[in-house]
Amino acid sequence: MSSPDLAAADFARLAAAHPDAAFPHFHPRPAQGWINDPNGVSHVNGRYHVFFQYNPASARHHKIAWGHLSSADLVRWEEHPVALRPQDGGPDEYGCWTGVVTDDGGVPTAAYSGVRGDGGHSQVVISRGSTDLVSWIQDGHVAASMPADPMVTAVRDPFIFRFNGKRYAMQGAGLASGHAALLLYTVEDLADWKYQGIWLTSENPVAATRTPAEIWECPQLVRVPAVSSAESLSGDDASSGDAWVMMFSLWLSGDDHEHANGVGHLIGSLAEDPATGLPVFSPETGGKSDLGRDFYAPQIMQLQDGAGAGTPGVPASSSALAALAEPKALLWGWANEGPGRDGRRGRSQAEIDAAGWAGVLTHPRLLSVVDGALAVAPAPEVDAYRGAQLAAQAAGSVELPAYAEAVVTARSGGPAALAADAVVELSLVADGSQEAGQVVFSGTLAAGEELRVFVDASLVEVYRSGSVATTLRAYPAPGERWVLRLPEGAAADVWQLAQP
Structure with missing residues (x-):
């Protein structure tokens, strides 16, 4: 394996030399294939690891394996060999689908959805x-x-978490009633999960409003810091x-990488049921986790100050969790290619x-809750991509290069005040044209935002x-x-x- 520094330099050079002008330079991914x-996503021995669903053979969603990137700083990335591949005759013969990496007695362990054949049920x-x-x-x-539960018609995407010193797992599911659900498991032995039943469904009144779906895919559960806007504005951490x-x-049903409902979240509390000893999640509010049509299937990694957690949603120990004043959660999402959405x-x-x-992963994103609502910001490390400053306090129409912040x-x-209905637009405009062009993003801006x-x-x-982010894909034509x-x-x- 090449050294990380050399590999990172090669990665940046190869991205810059890619023949497709639409290929991203600052969102690492393999040069070819579907992702x-x-x-x-995990942080082990000082390196961040991001695996991803991957078809190295073509730009189509087929025979999915796990690709692998790692970085010491979230800026310079190394591409590793394919980590997991479908095994002929195995429980993952049709694909190695969504899952997590956790530490099991000092051994890194992947727990993921495997499917034997097209149309078959997934297993962990x-x-x-x-x-x-x-x-x-x-x-x-396996x-x-x-589960041998007549109500459960589909299951997928395991996620592991700890609560009160115990290890649990959940999977997304669909029910015979047409509702989405979460299934709960106790995981004393990572090799043998114990099904505890249907944990939460979209029949819950908060979930029905905030996260409507027929199947909840890629479920996540993490703790994040909650602050008031007054603290945030004052700089008080x-x-x-x-x-x-x-x-x-x-x-x-009918989703084909279009995902009209996108990604949603619930914010609430976790408590132990005194009768069963199992955790109970009580949602209080929620909403959209990204406002763009091109964002799906995020995964969140929980970190603690000074050290990586080593597994998504699982701190190093229950005592560390209890002592952690501000758990930090980093999220990566998937932005897919597409036939154009919302007029783009x-x-x-x-x-x-x-x-x-096909496919790009977003920048790593830092999560918090501000005044009871989810707030998403780019990880501070992304600032390292800033090169020459091209404009300061520019007004009116501002041209951006193909790679810009x-x-x-x-x-x-100045005398001008921001109007209450002020709108910011990002468009693709043909050279020499005075027309509005293709509007890619349009959003309001308020004073203080x-x-x-x-x-x-x-x-x-x-x-x-x-607030939350907006993720969009757009493809500049020649001369735009x-x-x-x-x-x-x-x-x-x-x-x-x-590149720094």
């Missing part, structure tokens, strides 16, 4: 890894099969406590096949302070340029993105 859900398959997470042994061990955030990808120009399947690649705020100084806009070839991420249109009273600082 979707991030999996097994476990595989053991080397200490550097690069080599894996797939012996086809830790949990489809003191937490008002912690909140439990549960996140789902909202699957509907997309790519046909023929164009995707010709390009030879813009920070939009209310203009400092900040929008951080990232453009990486064909991927746009917009982060609103104190990115234009950021600012309302009166707004200004933008703009940087060229560059």
Whole structure:
């Protein structure tokens, strides 16, 4: 295996030399092949590891394996060999689908959905890894099969968490009633999960409103810091406590990588049932986890200050969890290619096949709860991509390069005030044209808010302070340029993105 520094340099160089102008330079992924859900995100021995569903053979969703990237700093990434592959005759013969990586007595262990054949039910398959997470042994061990519960018609996507010193797991599910559900398992032995029943369903009145679906895919459960906006504005880092955030990808029948319902979350509390000793999640509120149509299947990793947790949603120990004042949670999501949504120009399947690649992972995102609502921000490490500053407090129409960051705020100084209905737009405009062009993003801006806009070839991420992000795909045609249109009273600082 090459050294991380050399591999990272090669990765940046190869991305910059990619023949497709739509290929991202600052969101690492293999040069070819299909990718979707991030999996097994973890922090082990000082390195962040991000696995992802991967078809290295084509730009189509087929014969899914696990690809693997790692980084010491969330900026310079190394690509590793394929970690998990479908095994002929095994429980994952049709694909190694969504799952997590956890520590099992010092042994890195993947727990993921395996499917024997097209249309078959998934089972939880476990595989053991080397200490550097690069080599894996797939012996086809099944830790949990489809539960013998007549209400459960579909199950997928295991996630492991700890509560009160005990290890639990959950899976997303669909029910015969048409409702989405979570299934709960006790996991004293990682090789043998014990089904405890249906844990939560979309019949819950909060869930019915906030996270409607027929199957809850890719379920997550983490603790995040909860603060008030007054603390946030004052710069006081003191937490008002912690909140439990549960996140789902909202699957509907007929979804074909369109995912009209997107991703939703619930915010609530976790307590122990005195009768059963099992955890009970009580949702209080929730909402959309991203406002774009091109965001799906995120995975969250929980970190503790000074050390990696080593597994998504599982701190190093229960005592560490109890002592943790501000648990930090990092999220990666999947932005897929598509035929165009919400009036945006997309790519046909023929164009995707010709390009030879499909799918991008978002920047790592830091989660918190502000005034009872989910807030999402780019991980601070992403600031390292800022290169030359191209504009400071620019107003009106501001042209952006193909790889850019813009920070939009209310203009400092001057007589112009920001109108109550001020709108910021990001468009693709043909050279020499005075027309509005293709509007990729349109959103309001209020006094005191900040929008951080990232453009990486064909991927746009917009982060609103104190709120969730918006993830979008757009494909500049030859001769088109990115234009950021600012309302009166707004200004933008703009940087060229560059590899540090």
